[in-house]
Amino acid sequence: MAVDDKNATTTRLLTLLNVSATKSLKRKLASEEPQRAEKLxxxxxxxxxxxxxxxxxxxxxxxxxxxxxxxxENQENDQEAEDGADDEVQDSTDSYxxxxxxxxxxxxxxxxxxxxxxxxxxxxxxxxxxxxxxxxxxxxxxxxxxxxxxxxxxxxxxxxxxxxxxxxxxxxxxxxxxxxxxxxxxxxxxxxxxxxxxxxxxxxxxxxxxxxxxxxxxxxxxxxxxxxxxxxxxxxxxxxxxxxxxxxxxxxxxxxxxxxxxxxxxxxxxxxxxxxxxxxxxxxxxxxxxxxxxNAIDKLATAEPGxxxxxxxxxxxxxxxxxxxxxxxxxxxxxxxxxxxxxxxxxxxxxxxxxxxxxxxxxxxxxxxxxxxxxxxxxxxxxxxxxxxxxxxxxxxxxxxxxxxxxxxxxxxxxxxxxxxxxxxxxxxxxxxxxxxxxxxxxxxxxxxxxxxxxRRWTPVEVPEGIQQEFVQFDCVSPKDEAEKRFQYFTTQLLPSVLKSAVQSVNTVVFVPSSFDFIRVQNHFRKNTGVSFTVLSEYSSNQDISRARQAFFSGKKSFLLISERFHFFRRYKIRGIRNLIFYGPPDHPQFYTELLSYPFLDDNVEASDVTCRVLYSKYDWMRLERIAGSEGASALIRRDS
The missing domain is CATH 3.40.50.300 (P-loop containing nucleotide triphosphate hydrolases)
Structure with a gap:
C-alpha cells in the first residue's frame, strides 16, 4: 500500500476509535451512578x-x-448461542x-x-x-x-x-x-x-x-x-x-x-x-x-402461449x-x-x-x-x-x-x-x-x-427470408468520439439518402438503442428534417403510445422513432413498417428479429418490400456479434479496415 493510502487508513481508524470512545463517555455521563468507561x-x-x-x-x-x-456481529443474540455452534475444526484446506x-x-x-x-x-x-x-x-x-x-x-x-x-x-x-x-x-x-x-x-x-x-x-x-x-x-x-x-x-x-x-x-x-x-x-x-x-391479475402470466x-x-x-x-x-x-x-x-x-x-x-x-x-x-x-x-x-x-x-x-x-x-x-x-x-x-x-x-460464440439470428440487410460502417478511431461520429454520419449521409427516396421516406422506423442518442435524434428530426414523425419512448404514456401507433400505421406520420428501452419495457407489435433503420445494433438480439418480422403483420407484404439498414462502428462489436454471429461480425469489422 502507498504511504498516503496507509496514512489515510490509519486516520480513518483513529476516527472510528474516537467515535466509539465518545459514545462510551456520553453513556457514562448520562448514568446516575458513576462507572468506569469500558475499553473499546x-x-x-x-x-x-x-x-x-x-x-x-x-x-x-x-x-x-x-x-x-x-x-x-459479535453481540450475537440468537438462540443458537445457547446451544453452541456446531463442533468443527478450522480446516486450512477449505477454500473459505x-x-x-x-x-x-x-x-x-x-x-x-x-x-x-x-x-x-x-x-x-x-x-x-x-x-x-x-x-x-x-x-x-x-x-x-x-x-x-x-x-x-x-x-x-x-x-x-x-x-x-x-x-x-x-x-x-x-x-x-x-x-x-x-x-x-x-x-x-x-x-x-x-x-x-x-x-x-x-x-x-x-x-x-x-x-x-x-x-x-x-x-x-x-x-x-x-x-x-x-x-x-x-x-x-x-x-x-x-x-x-x-x-x-x-x-x-x-x-x-x-x-x-x-x-x-x-x-x-x-x-x-x-x-x-x-x-x-x-x-x-x-x-x-x-x-x-x-386480487391483481398478471396479464403476462395468464396470457396465451405465444x-x-x-x-x-x-x-x-x-x-x-x-x-x-x-x-x-x-x-x-x-x-x-x-x-x-x-x-x-x-x-x-x-x-x-x-x-x-x-x-x-x-x-x-x-x-x-x-x-x-x-x-x-x-x-x-x-x-x-x-x-x-x-x-x-x-x-x-x-x-x-x-x-x-x-x-x-x-x-x-x-x-x-x-x-x-x-x-x-x-x-x-x-x-x-x-x-x-x-x-x-x-x-x-x-x-x-x-x-x-x-x-460463448454467437450464431446469426434468424430473420425472415428474402429481406436485404445492409450493414453501414462509419469510421471512428476513438470510443470517446463514437457518439459524435455516429450522429454526424447519420444526419449527413444515411438519413439524407433515405429522404431522397419516395419509397424509403415513408413507413420508416428508426430504432435507437441509447436513450441519450434518442433525444439527440428526436431533436434533429424536429428542427432539421421537415418530415412528419412521431415517437415511442420509455416515457410515453398509454395514450401517447396509442396515438403514435395509429398515426404511423395510417400514414399520417412518415417516420416513427423507437427507443430500445421502450421496446424492452412494452414490447408492442408495430404495424405499417416497410423500412427499418437501426441507429445502432440493439443490445437485445431478439429485438432485431422481432422488428424485422413486424412488416409481415400487414397483409400482402413481400420480403422485397422491406428494407433494413444497420449503422455500426468497430466499437459495436459485442452487439454486432449477437446479430451477425461471431464470424459474421468479424468479417463486418474487417470489411473496411
Whole structure:
C-alpha cells in the first residue's frame, strides 16, 4: 500500500476509535451512578449470553428495513448461542478459510500491487457445460487447477440440494456442479450468457454458495464466543485468535432489477433451509410486499402461449417495482426477513432502492463488510440506470464512518488495513455482455484470487427470408468520439439518402438503442428534417403510445422513432413498417428479429418490400456479434479496415 493510502487508513481508524470512545463517555455521563468507561477492545462475557429467540426484531415494523439498527456481529443474540455452534475444526484446506480467514493466504503484497496496476494474466480453458472460460489472475500468479479448491458444504445444506438436483436433466446438474466448483475457488465469476433454461438452476447453486458462506462465518463467530465465555468463567486469559468478522454484520449483497426477482431469490435461498428445521419469519409479509397485490391479475402470466415473447414474460411477470431493499438474518433454526441492515447477514436490494437508502441515511456503513456480491439480470439493469450500479460499487468495502459498537479486537486484520475489496467475491450474471459490464469486470473487481469470465460464440439470428440487410460502417478511431461520429454520419449521409427516396421516406422506423442518442435524434428530426414523425419512448404514456401507433400505421406520420428501452419495457407489435433503420445494433438480439418480422403483420407484404439498414462502428462489436454471429461480425469489422 502507498504511504498516503496507509496514512489515510490509519486516520480513518483513529476516527472510528474516537467515535466509539465518545459514545462510551456520553453513556457514562448520562448514568446516575458513576462507572468506569469500558475499553473499546475489551472482551465482555455478558455479550455472549443468549436472549429469547422469539423476541420480535426492532426493525420488523419498518418497511424494507431502511432504518439503522444496533448490535454488531459479535453481540450475537440468537438462540443458537445457547446451544453452541456446531463442533468443527478450522480446516486450512477449505477454500473459505484460506481466502476469508483472519490471515488470508491469497492477500499478498505482490498480488495487491498487480491488481492496483491492473496487471492481469489471462488463460483460456474449457469448463464443461459453462463453455470456454477466461481465467484472469494477477500478474505473477500462475494458472492453477481451481477445481481442486473445494469448499466444504454442511450436509444439512447439501442434502436438500442433492435431492432436487437428482431430478434435473443431466446437463443442468452438470452445469450446477461446474458453477459450484468455480464459486468454491472464491474467485470472481462473470457469466456472460445466461439463458431462460439455465437461469433458475444457476440461481439455486449460487444461493447454496452464499448460504454456505454465511453459515461458515456465523459458526466461526459463535465458536469464538464460546471460547471467550469459557475463558471468562474459568478466569483464564482470553484467547487472542478470535479475529473473525468485519466492521458490520452483513456479508452478502444481492442486487436485482425487480421485486419479482427478489421473491425468486428468496425462494431459492430458503429451498436450502427446509422446514421443520428452519422457521421463516415474516414470510407472508414478504410475499405480500414482493408479490402482486391481492386480487391483481398478471396479464403476462395468464396470457396465451405465444402472445408475448418468452423472455418478456419471464422478465416482467410479477411485481416489477424497481425500488426495494430488505435484510435477511440467518440463524441456526430460522430465517428472519425484514431484519435491520446492521443485524442481518444478507441484503437483497435493487440498485435504486439501495441508493435511496444510502442517500437518506447519509451512510453506506452496512456495505463495509460485504464479502460476497451477487448481481443478477445485469442486462435488465442496463435498461434502468447504470449510474445506480456504479454508485453502489463505489461504496462497497469502504471504511465505515462510525464504529457501530464493534469490538475491534474481533475484526480481521485485512479489514483494518482497508483491504476488504481485494478479497470480496463478485458474481455477475447477464443474458449478454455490454461494454459497461466488461468495464465493471475489468476495473471494479479486485479479487486477488483472480476472476473468471465465460465466453460463448454467437450464431446469426434468424430473420425472415428474402429481406436485404445492409450493414453501414462509419469510421471512428476513438470510443470517446463514437457518439459524435455516429450522429454526424447519420444526419449527413444515411438519413439524407433515405429522404431522397419516395419509397424509403415513408413507413420508416428508426430504432435507437441509447436513450441519450434518442433525444439527440428526436431533436434533429424536429428542427432539421421537415418530415412528419412521431415517437415511442420509455416515457410515453398509454395514450401517447396509442396515438403514435395509429398515426404511423395510417400514414399520417412518415417516420416513427423507437427507443430500445421502450421496446424492452412494452414490447408492442408495430404495424405499417416497410423500412427499418437501426441507429445502432440493439443490445437485445431478439429485438432485431422481432422488428424485422413486424412488416409481415400487414397483409400482402413481400420480403422485397422491406428494407433494413444497420449503422455500426468497430466499437459495436459485442452487439454486432449477437446479430451477425461471431464470424459474421468479424468479417463486418474487417470489411473496411
Amino acid at each position: 477492545n475489551k472482551r465482555r462475557s455478558l455479550q455472549f449470553l443468549p436472549v429469547d429467540e422469539d423476541e420480535p426484531a426492532k426493525s420488523a415494523s419498518q418497511p424494507d428495513a431502511e432504518q439503522d439498527g444496533e448490535g454488531p 478459510e484460506a481466502h476469508f480467514g483472519a490471515h488470508s493466504a491469497v492477500l499478498t503484497p505482490s498480488a495487491r500491487e498487480a491488481v492496483d496496476r491492473r496487471a492481469w494474466t489471462t488463460f483460456r480453458e474449457k469448463c464443461g457445460r459453462l463453455g470456454t472460460l477466461m481465467q484472469v489472475l494477477p500478474e505473477g500468479s500462475s494458472s492453477t487447477e481451481w477445481r481442486k479448491d473445494r469448499q466444504k458444504i454442511p450436509d444439512k445444506l447439501r442434502e436438500p440440494f442433492d435431492g432436487r438436483q437428482a431430478k434435473l436433466p443431466r446437463e443442468l446438474a452438470e452445469m450446477q456442479n461446474d458453477l459450484l466448483a468455480m464459486l468454491s475457488s472464491q474467485r470472481d465469476v462473470y457469466i456472460t450468457r445466461t439463458t431462460l433454461d439455465t437461469h433458475a438452476s444457476m440461481r439455486e447453486a449460487i444461493t447454496l454458495h452464499a448460504l454456505n458462506h454465511v453459515t461458515k462465518k456465523r459458526r466461526r463467530v459463535l465458536k469464538n464466543n464460546e471460547r471467550l465465555a469459557h475463558a471468562a468463567k474459568s478466569g483464564a486469559s482470553a484467547p487472542e485468535d478470535v479475529q473473525d468478522q468485519g466492521f458490520t454484520r452483513p456479508s452478502v449483497l444481492i442486487l436485482l432489477p425487480f421485486r419479482s426477482f427478489a421473491l425468486k431469490w428468496l425462494n431459492a435461498l430458503t429451498s436450502h433451509t427446509p422446514s421443520p428445521t428452519y422457521q421463516i419469519e415474516n414470510r407472508s409479509r414478504f410475499e405480500g410486499e414482493y408479490g402482486l397485490p391481492p 402472445a408475448y415473447p418468452r423472455d418478456h414474460v419471464e422478465m416482467f411477470k410479477g411485481n416489477v417495482d424497481d425500488s426495494f431493499r430488505v435484510g435477511i438474518k440467518m440463524t441456526r433454526k430460522s430465517v428472519k426477513l425484514f431484519a435491520d441492515f446492521y443485524g442481518c447477514d444478507i441484503i437483497i436490494a435493487s440498485p435504486l432502492g439501495l441508493r435511496l437508502s444510502i442517500e437518506k441515511e447519509k451512510s453506506a456503513d452496512f456495505l463495509s463488510s460485504i464479502e460476497v456480491l451477487i448481481v443478477d439480470q445485469m442486462d435488465a439493469l442496463t435498461m434502468q440506470n447504470w449510474d445506480h450500479i456504479q454508485f453502489v460499487f463505489s461504496r462497497l468495502n469502504q471504511l465505515p464512518k462510525e464504529s457501530h459498537d464493534v469490538d475491534f479486537s474481533r475484526i480481521k486484520p485485512w479489514y483494518l488495513d482497508g483491504h476488504a475489496a481485494y478479497l470480496r467475491q463478485s458474481i455477475l450474471l447477464s443474458a449478454y455482455e455490454t461494454p459497461e459490464m466488461r468495464a465493471l469486470f475489468n476495473g471494479s473487481l479486485k479479487n486477488v484470487a483472480g476472476k473468471f469470465r465465460t465466453e
